[in-house]
Amino acid sequence: MSSKYIFICGGVMSGIGKGITTASIGKILQARGFKVTAIKIDPYINIDAGTMNPTEHGEVFVTEDGTECDQDIGNYERFLDKNILDLNYITTGRVYKTVIEKERNLEFKGRCVEVVPDIPNEVIRRIEKVAKTEKADFVLIEIGGTVGEYQNLLFLEAARMMKLRKPESVIFVLVSYLPVPKIIGEMKTKPTQYATRTLNSAGIQPDFIIARSEYPVDDKRKEKISIFCNIKKENVISAPDIKSIYEVPLNFEKENLSKKILSRFNLRTRKRDLKDWGKLVEIIRNPKGKVKIGVAGKYFRTGKFTLMDSYISVIEAIKHASFYFRVQPEIIWLDTEEYEKKSAKKKLNKLTQLNGIIVPGGFGRRGIEGKIRVIQFCREHKIPFLGLCLGMQLAVIEFARNICGLKKADSTEFDPKTKFPVIDLMEEQKKNIKEKRYGGTMRLGAYRCVIKPNTISFQAYKTPEVFERHRHRYELNNRFRKDLEEKGMIIAGVNPEMDLVEIIELPLSQHPFFVGTQFHPEFKSRPLRAHPLFKEFIRKSLESKGN
Numbered sequence: 093m094s095s096k097y098i099f100i101c102g103g104v105m106s107g108i109g110k111g112i113t114t115a116s117i118g119k120i121l122q123a124r125g126f127k128v129t130a131i132k133i134d135p136y137i138n139i140d141a142g143t144m145n146p147t148e149h150g151e152v153f154v155t156e157d158g159t160e161c162d163q164d165i166g167n168y169e170r171f172l173d174k175n176i177l178d179l180n181y182i183t184t185g186r187v188y189k190t191v192i193e194k195e196r197n198l199e200f201k202g203r204c205v206e207v208v209p210d211i212p213n214e215v216i217r218r219i220e221k222v223a224k225t226e227k228a229d230f231v232l233i234e235i236g237g238t239v240g241e242y243q244n245l246l247f248l249e250a251a252r253m254m255k256l257r258k259p260e261s262v263i264f265v266l267v268s269y270l271p272v273p274k275i276i277g278e279m280k281t282k283p284t285q286y287a288t289r290t291l292n293s294a295g296i297q298p299d300f301i302i303a304r305s306e307y308p309v310d311d312k313r314k315e316k317i318s319i320f321c322n323i324k325k326e327n328v329i330s331a332p333d334i335k336s337i338y339e340v341p342l343n344f345e346k347e348n349l350s351k352k353i354l355s356r357f358n359l360r361t362r363k364r365d366l367k368d369w370g371k372l373v374e375i376i377r378n379p380k381g382k383v384k385i386g387v388a389g390k391y392f393r394t395g396k397f398t399l400m401d402s403y404i405s406v407i408e409a410i411k412h413a414s415f416y417f418r419v420q421p422e423i424i425w426l427d428t429e430e431y432e433k434k435s436a437k438k439k440l441n442k443l444t445q446l447n448g449i450i451v452p453g454g455f456g457r458r459g460i461e462g463k464i465r466v467i468q469f470c471r472e473h474k475i476p477f478l479g480l481c482l483g484m485q486l487a488v489i490e491f492a493r494n495i496c497g498l499k500k501a502d503s504t505e506f507d508p509k510t511k512f513p514v515i516d517l518m519e520e521q522k523k524n525i526k527e528k529r530y531g532g533t534m535r536l537g538a539y540r541c542v543i544k545p546n547t548i549s550f551q552a553y554k555t556p557e558v559f560e561r562h563r564h565r566y567e568l569n570n571r572f573r574k575d576l577e578e579k580g581m582i583i584a585g586v587n588p589e590m591d592l593v594e595i596i597e598l599p600l601s602q603h604p605f606f607v608g609t610q611f612h613p614e615f616k617s618r619p620l621r622a623h624p625l626f627k628e629f630i631r632k633s634l635e636s637k638g639n
């Protein structure tokens with residue numbers, strides 16, 4: 093069959109779950125035996141998400157082939173249980189860069205290069221390349237932003253042009269929001285009508301409207317949307333708020349969405365297999381217990397609101413591992429700057445109430461000393477601890493300072509003049525920084541890690557070699573490896589090609605679970621295949637006291 097394209101755009105406002113909708117539509121088509129892939133289009137000028145602060149656009153997700161991209165790619169990977177690569181991530185910056193490079197190379201054969209059609213054409217070229225490379229039956233294309241804003245117009249233009257060229261192979265889905273203002277007490281459809289009109293003015297008629305709301309959409313409102321938005325009533329899909337994102341595919345199927353999409357493309361339906369997914373949702377709905385996990389970070393404040401998007405893959409990885417043990421995780425945010433104050437002792441003592449603590453990745457000096465104190469507390473009080481990237485680096489710093497007696501040991505990221513740079517830049521990275529080459533120059537993507545036998549990591553992975561994803565500039569300084577090992581730190585994983593430390597541990601005789609990884613295992617955790625290290629961490633957390 094020739095590839096089919098489903099464009100997904102958002103109406104009314106952002107943050108209503110376009111990414112989860114895209115991933116879930118992918119899931120239900122995949123469950124019918126089709127080959128599915130997904131593309132994320134982000135309208136910003138940035139070439140990738142790597143140079144953005146996570147409080148801007150949430151977590152920076154890293155693909156197997158080393159692209160720093162939008163967190164939605166992570167959602168696609170988790171729902172479709174497959175790796176999504178660099179090609180599937182499109183930004184305005186990437187599109188313009190290619191077109192300008194082509195112009196410089198005389199590839200337009202002397203003609204005037206114009207925003208329309210040359211920019212949309214490049215967008216279409218990229219989309220079709222994904223379809224071809226992956227031999228996909230379905231390509232889902234999520235257009236970031238909300239209809240009506242200037243930024244994503246050229247992408248809608250590309251979608252319109254694609255429909256014109258392949259009318260039988262392209263459909264549109266609008267994910268819209270239906271507010272229920274407290275003071276009125278009724279679900280309102282008008283914003284969705286406006287959004288549809290705006291889409292219409294870009295030459296696009298939605299085939300489906302995913303009606304997001306606090307509550308299910310009733311018949312009366314479906315009818316209204318049908319009439320005013322020019323769409324069949326049965327193609328208005330009710331999508332109320334639910335407890336877990338993993339329920340969304342099942343909810344869509346309650347409205348027979350996959351069948352309706354297939355019929356829209358004149359395709360015959362195939363048998364559906366969502367058994368394992370259903371079992372997972374069953375566990376989520378009926379957990380047999382709870383595990384309390386602290387996450388010590390700093391990227392969650394936005395004005396007066398708390399943002400959890402910055403750590404989304406970490407949260408999901410905790411959930412997957414917890415679901416494996418049929419328990420519900422309770423995640424407690426530890427704002428690390430709070431632990432730097434003199435009066436932090438009481439706060440620290442409260443950490444014994446947790447079953448386990450994760451110190452995730454991060455950049456810059458703010459909050460560092462607080463994190464180090466939390467790590468020290470975990471080490472001394474035998475609280476299961478998992479350090480991810482920065483978390484691992486800080487565990488090394490804490491150990492160097494307090495066990496190896498290397499006073500004021502530090503990372504050169506925080507103290508360039510430290511006497512004991514236990515975490516430091518490699519030569520190549522020094523050059524990048526000197527030449528101000530920041531974008532896309534960290535150690536990125538999957539690298540080999542060889543695991544030492546008889547370690548916690550080996551016990552978890554049950555294999556001597558893994559590939560894990562990276563995103564960092566600094567590394568454990570090999571000059572101090574001996575000092576650390578002599579005092580009992582175990583180098584449990586290394587990358588032999590570059591001779592770099594990938595995993596550190598404390599011996600089981602001293603601590604039930606103290607593991608730090610230079611890579612980010614969270615990026616490879618999937619709902620039905622929890623990551624081995626997270627699984628081992630949760631297993632030990634469940635055994636730990638906590639109260």
Ligand code: GLN
Pocket residue numbers: 452453454455456480481482483505563564565566567
């Ligand atoms: N800031 C550290 C580095 O660049 C850690 C990065 C991270 O945690 N992803 O090496």
